[in-house]
Amino acid sequence: MQRQQAHAQPMAAHVKQSLKQAAHSLGVRDPLPIMGPLIDRTFYRPDDDVAYADNRLTPGAVPFEPSFSEAEPDTLRFTIEPLGPDASPVDRRNEATNEMRRLIAPLFGREALNWFDARSEEWRGFGGLGWMSYGAWFGSAFDEDGLYGAKIYYEIAPSQIDALAPNLARLTRLAMSVMPGLMPIFTSIGCKRDAGTQRVTFMHRGPLALSALGPLMNRLGIGHQLPSLMRVVGVALGGRFELPNGGVLVGLRDTPAGVEMKLEALLAAVPDLPSRFLDLLRLGLAERPRQVAALERWLSAFGVDDANEPGHFSVLSVTVTPNAQARINLYVRPIEFQISDALDEQRVQN
Numbered sequence: 001m002q003r004q005q006a007h008a009q010p011m012a013a014h015v016k017q018s019l020k021q022a023a024h025s026l027g028v029r030d031p032l033p034i035m036g037p038l039i040d041r042t043f044y045r046p047d048d049d050v051a052y053a054d055n056r057l058t059p060g061a062v063p064f065e066p067s068f069s070e071a072e073p074d075t076l077r078f079t080i081e082p083l084g085p086d087a088s089p090v091d092r093r094n095e096a097t098n099e100m101r102r103l104i105a106p107l108f109g110r111e112a113l114n115w116f117d118a119r120s121e122e123w124r125g126f127g128g129l130g131w132m133s134y135g136a137w138f139g140s141a142f143d144e145d146g147l148y149g150a151k152i153y154y155e156i157a158p159s160q161i162d163a164l165a166p167n168l169a170r171l172t173r174l175a176m177s178v179m180p181g182l183m184p185i186f187t188s189i190g191c192k193r194d195a196g197t198q199r200v201t202f203m204h205r206g207p208l209a210l211s212a213l214g215p216l217m218n219r220l221g222i223g224h225q226l227p228s229l230m231r232v233v234g235v236a237l238g239g240r241f242e243l244p245n246g247g248v249l250v251g252l253r254d255t256p257a258g259v260e261m262k263l264e265a266l267l268a269a270v271p272d273l274p275s276r277f278l279d280l281l282r283l284g285l286a287e288r289p290r291q292v293a294a295l296e297r298w299l300s301a302f303g304v305d306d307a308n309e310p311g312h313f314s315v316l317s318v319t320v321t322p323n324a325q326a327r328i329n330l331y332v333r334p335i336e337f338q339i340s341d342a343l344d345e346q347r348v349q350n
Contacts, residue, residue: 005255008046019078022066024262025301028076029146033120038099038138042085044083051085053199053339056134058314059268061173062337066302066313070285072141073294075148076301079139083290092135096152097124098158099138103150104191115196119189122163131157139190144346151190152173154198164238165198167254171220172200175252178216180203199262209242210234217320220252226322230264232318232326235284236265237265238274246270258322262329265316277313285328295330302334307329 016039022163023030024035032039043062045051055063082095097120105113123136132155139151161184176182182202189198202266210230217223228272234241247269252264267273274280278299285292304312 005223008048010040010105011043011045011047011052011062014047014336015039015043015062017068017273018064018336019076020146021303022228023076024140026076026298028074028075028142028249029077029144030146031147034103034147038082038095039080041095042080042084046082049085049154052106052338055081056080056086057137058085058333058337061314061333063154064337065331065333067315067331068201068298069317069329070288070291070294071290072148073298075141075143077139078211079151081134082138083255084135086253088206089132089133089135089175089318092137093124093132093154098136099221100150100189103140103147106189107147108191108193109212112191112279116191119165119196119198120152120154122160123156123187130192139188141192149190153186153188163232165254168198168200168252171254171259175202175216175250178219179204179207179212179250182216183262185249188251197253199251199260201251201262201264202249203246204243204250206245207242208248211241213261217261220261222261222322225322225325226274228325229318229320232328233265233316235282236277236316237270238247238272238277238280240270241270244271255321260319260321262319264319267313267316280332281316281328281350284340287309299332303333304332304334313340 016036019031052062053060057063057079058065064078066078067075069075082092100116104116135155137153140147141149161169166171172184179206183205184200185203187198187200190196210233214223214226217226230241243265247266248266251264253260282292283338312332312335313330314333315331318326319329320326
């Protein structure tokens with residue numbers, strides 16, 4: 001990893017600078033007064049330490065992942081894997097849980113905290129300590145008024161399905177019965193100023209043709225949105241309508257408007273990702289010029305406005321609901337946080 005500085009400094013300095021610049025560009029509140037201490041505890045190692053590459057959030061890069069949401073285009077959203085590379089899964093889980101509880105009560109109210117405590121009880125207790133891989137991730141979103149939302153991603157075991165809210169547990173079992181290749185891997189619990197939500201995310205074992213989602217989507221009452229989902233993904237991936245083994249996640253959550261499904265394409269697993277991926281994504285949004293403008297503004301805020309190299313992007317996700325056609329989320333890895341090249345060099349030297 002190449003740095004402009006002559007001497008190494010904590011990686012936290014680069015993460016903070018990236019967030020500060022992005023917040024200024026997007027016109028949102030600086031997240032550092034709230035998130036700075038967690039960033040310092042997470043990215044305390046020097047910026048040339050290749051140990052950062054060994055993480056489950058962004059393998060091969062610093063575990064810091066900004067994301068654009070078409071549904072929330074003017075927010076600054078990012079996720080991190082808490083604490084340093086040597087932290088245990090239990091410590092990461094506890095750190096992310098403590099951070100959620102620290103923020104929710106004073107900013108969103110005691111009722112929101114009680115809701116979070118009830119929803120997270122199964123995952124913040126003593127169960128599952130032996131099988132966890134990474135523990136938890138922590139996400140946050142900021143708008144012009146400050147913290148807009150906070151989210152924690154807990155690893156989930158099949159035995160914990162019963163601990164989900166009844167409707168979400170029912171949806172989870174339904175999905176696994178209709179598509180046996182789906183395996184739950186994490187649940188995300190989010191709190192915003194006005195609402196709390198929980199999602200279950202599955203890894204699909206084996207390749208997945210997008211059309212194979214039809215039976216499940218029909219059972220969920222969103223089958224009529226399959227064409228819009230296929231159109232956005234197919235255009236962005238250069239006419240590809242099948243995702244490879246290990247390259248697709250499916251998320252479900254229950255909302256007042258019906259079931260929301262989120263399809264996530266893990267771009268590093270997609271062979272021959274088009275070099276013009278970003279241009280193709282813009283093409284897929286051509287009928288929504290305001291969203292295209294918001295995407296351009298967001299990419300520029302993170303210095304990836306001229307980023308047709310596929311390696312800059314980690315995940316393309318598409319969300320549909322009964323009343324809303326496909327909307328995109330795009331997760332990026334700013335080039336200054338890629339450390340896989342440095343790791344390869346170290347392996348050669350050894």
